[in-house]
Amino acid sequence: MNEQATLKSKEDMTQDDIRNFEIRDYLRLDLFPHFMCPGCGHGIALRALLWAIHAQGIDKDKLAIVSGIGCSGRVGTYIDANTYHTTHGRPLAFATGLKMARPDLHVVVITGDGDCLAIGGNHLIHAARRNLDITCLMLNNEIYGMTGGQVSPTTPADRFTTTTPAGNMEPVFDACRLAEAAGAGYVGREVTIHLPRLRDIIAEGLAYKGFSFIEVMSDCTEVNGRKNDLGSSPEMVLGQTRAMRPSEYDNNVVDHPFRPNSMNTGVLVRSNRPEYGTSYRNMVDKVQALQQKGQK
Amino acid sequence: MTKINKVMKATTQPAVRTAVEKLNPDTAKEPINVLIVGVGGQGVIMVSKVLAQICQNLGYQVKQSEVHGMAKRGGVVFSHVRFGQNVWSPTIPMGKADVLIALEWAEGLRWMNYLRPDTGIFIADTKRIVPPFACRSRILGADIGYSKNTPSDVREKVAEAFAIDATEMATKAGNERAANTLLLGALSTTLSFPDDEWKNVIGKMVPPKTIEVNLAVFDKGQVWINRSRKGEPVEGGAFVPLVQPEINSVRTELSITPEWCKGCDICVKMCPERCLVLNKDQVAELAEPEKCTGCHICEWLCPDFAISLKPIHQEAVA
Amino acid sequence: MTVQQNVAQATPTINLPTINLQGNHACALGAVAAGCRFYAGYPITPSSEVAERLAKELPKVGGVFLQMEDEIASIAATLGASMGGVKAMTATSGPGFSLKQENLGYGMKAEIPCVVVNVMRGGPSTGMPTRPAQGDLMQARWGTHGDHPVVALTPGSVEEIYQQTARAFALSEKLRIPVIVLFDESLGHLEETITLPDVTEYENTIRKWATGKPEDYKPYKADADGVPPMARPGDGYRVHTTGLIVAEGGFPTQKADVVAPVMKRLLDKIEINNDLVESFEDIDCQDAEVVVVALGIVGRSAKKAVRELRQQGIKAGLFRPITLWPFPTKSFRALTKKAKYFVVAEMNAGQLILEIGAAKVDKQSVSGLNRYDGEPISPSLIKQAVKEVLGHE
Ligand code: SF4
């Protein structure tokens, strides 16, 4: 139970790993159709995650999905795996306990902008600092959707929400830079329309030994889109590409659709900081060796 | 990036014209139209500026209008250059371009219908810039999304066609970015302007350090066209078209789970072939199955997992 | 004197070590002895020694010690570890306990075993961090939201801290519920010479794991004891764990006819197992005219007071709940039939007294002896209070 889960590097993933993907193998079909609104980007993000999981050949029995509260928190429910729908803002803390106790599990956290950056902000920075082998997928739809559309830490300036009737005046968080500054070993960001890229970024994050933070720019078509005239569902999805600048995959630097010149997509950080779980277990081995010596 | 097989000997032998008439604004009744197309960052604007400058220097009226495709790197950029005794409209009507210079192969193909069907001259770099995901080939199993037209296909559609591996040649000559000057050399063979004038203007337009290499590749471009017009072998000729792998013959079958569909319209609007519609119950339906290429875009972007595409293997079909 | 403990009778044997131990350290060692292999906590006076001792002990047995970023993360990580199948614990004090309440509620609802220790200090707020109090008795019962059962143990000596912490693990595993251990600063920092009780039986008590075919498994279908077997991740069951009210199959529901039985089972599961849970100490209650009710450190003073009162010919008795929640009401009633007066001695402004008021059957008088100045209640104060209610002096 104590051996650590290992995964394929990007180079080792074959075309077949990626191609033979049937999403329904990974879903709890009796719960469908899911509860999300028409056009909600979270569904696309979920596909990318499951595809990455498939490409990595992760055994569903060994997969633990930990989520918080909000629309993002409900996404995990639909995955046919060990799913934990925990409390608001705390999935990273739950996941930390779970991963430390069960290093053989692949622990993936699904969280949202409010869950991860507002109520759970402290857990994000400390999970990043610890660099424990967890993959954190933050679905950023720039709004509190489930509670009816209140302003969130990533709501762009001047957006109308139910709690900013005159437009948002608060500045936003750049979650990736936050995670990077706090020490996350792997940081990436992608929009949902670039599904294959998103899949690859997640797949690499899953394989990364350490804390991987992936921000998915997702559309909230109902409460965010409608209130701000962001267009129909397809228009919102397309809106993501319009402002994208194509470039080579790995070092692409692309302006964020809603915040020109401030946000990049792609893999933003890859470092080889020590993974906390491994360091901890090494310490345990040393302590136990010393103890045995003492007993002899 | 995907590899593209290239052979270094000429395989494109354009139809040999008996007498090559150069386009001369002094004698032409209408303005001469040169269309320059490419992808952002390649230097389309530089090429058209050089041409426009020469025309100005030689005392012709010139109009140059350019469109940067939404100003994005990698997006479409094109420039219309019209010159002659009198030029009124700044844009070239479809089917009226005398010369089409394409700095990128697929862009060249895309603009081909602007050429005069009887006398148009097509000069294209065989360089391929693969566009981002949304524009890629949507056939299942296609390695890259890219036009499969080969230079010989093109030759049938225009009066004269030249597919030069200009980027490769320029790289060999010492500067990849000089590929557009090489194409200017090729262009110069079609116009009546004196070589000195070309070289003079190019020398002023390019960075001082690269003047030498640019002038060298300008000559190469001229030589390349002249030789290939005579049917002589040339350096950096056209490429062998990409052979699509076996898997491309896989067809797909699309199925929609109506109970899961929430009618968000994403698949309908995102399908590049426009084969899906929302029916009267606001549920997606495959209206034109024969048009479906099996590209998966609808499947991938359906937030409700209502669409699934399954490959039908060739054996099963047969 | 009878001490009822039904999970395992602690029987000290000759071979067990006798050592000097502080209450907080006893808590840590009791946990390890019971099989605790995960601790997550956040420093707070006066419970920090629990964490400090575990930071040393857990690596020796291959366990995990984590100092988390805050109190909330501590209980979240504790629950997370337990979801993975490991016996887990966290410790804190009053203000930290408040912070943990939301997740404690999650643990109750999702039925995740774990142990939460609260070393009580003077409050409210930062209060008197280094002074003892018993101010969190009601917080332990009603601190979190919604309706749910609670199991809280209140040991009264260093030895009992060791033993009851271990027992807390056994109860939490058996009943799939977070179990709270409450003792105050003076016990936590009290160093006594004790004989470590044998807790092998507690150590051997582990939750029921799901067995059988995954297709047939219903995550919240309980056995006769009201406790559903738990699925361990990796065993092939792939269940959904959530704080939402769920049907037996494990998925959320809001249908009243489904919710009602689900909630009823959750609320009843402790009562069904009352024999396991109930524990208290009674000294001469049966024939007592005055019954002193006290717990934790105050129980010790009360014991002395009652003995001395008996020597003086006053029919006094002591009822000391060890399992505070659920309060052993039935046993209390049965034992105190003869009582005419109750004196409830506690280091707060009157919390346990509310429960005694509710538990008594006749029109006995109930008076409180309360102290909330950071000082313990001495035997003489208790004697005085008893004499007062009897009208002596
Ligand atoms: S129906 Fe779907 S798979 Fe077929 S062409 Fe349209 S988007 Fe592609």
Ligand code: SF4
């Ligand atoms: S994308 Fe999916 S949910 Fe939306 S209309 Fe198409 S099939 Fe229906």
